[in-house]
Amino acid sequence: MKKLVKIEYALLLIMLLFLYFYKYNFSWIWLVVLILVPDISAIGYLINTKIGAYTYNAVHSFIFPTIILIMFLLLNQDISFWLLIWFMHILMDRSLGYGLKYTDNFKHTNIDRMDN
Template sequence: MNKILLHLEGVAILLLSLYFYSYNQFSWLLFFVLLLAPDISMIGYLFNNKVGAVLYNLFHTYSLPIGVVILGVLLSNEVVLEIGLIWSAHIGMDRMIGYGLKYPTHFKDTHLNRV
């Protein structure tokens, strides 16, 4: 049941991010160009599983993109807001399809399941 709730949470975050992105009439080209950018954090796995998991989790937790969205709103900076919404959409999409935060044991071990 908890796993289903986490998937639904991902769907909700993805849909909200898409809604606010569309509402602000931001560039869809930029959206699709940057949608997978947080996955660059997987480069940490070139060092070892622990570094990879820490770096991946840092870029795949909701805290940072929410902070970026808030900063974009407070500064009235559309580019910062766009980046935050794209970032949160990426994480929501990952959770929706079953990719979760990584354990340092192996890349495929996540808090949602073994991918």
């Protein structure tokens, strides 16, 4: 089941890459520069695993980018490249098994235990 979930995330990532490059014609340079920016949220782990999990999960959950996407759509605005990159980052992480973190250990995620 874990492999199926990872494949689903990977397919969604491919769909967003298609939108990014072919529908919106956004720059690959910005994608390369910004794709790992959300990982800055892991800095909370320098304090402790609980704070780290909260900061990481706040940025790696679909909640905030989805709210922003809904606001863009309600305001009749075009989707921005950084919002697509944010979604792509989350999907990339999830397809690799880096899910939302539990507070006990960075490697303990909602998808898998990374230390197995």
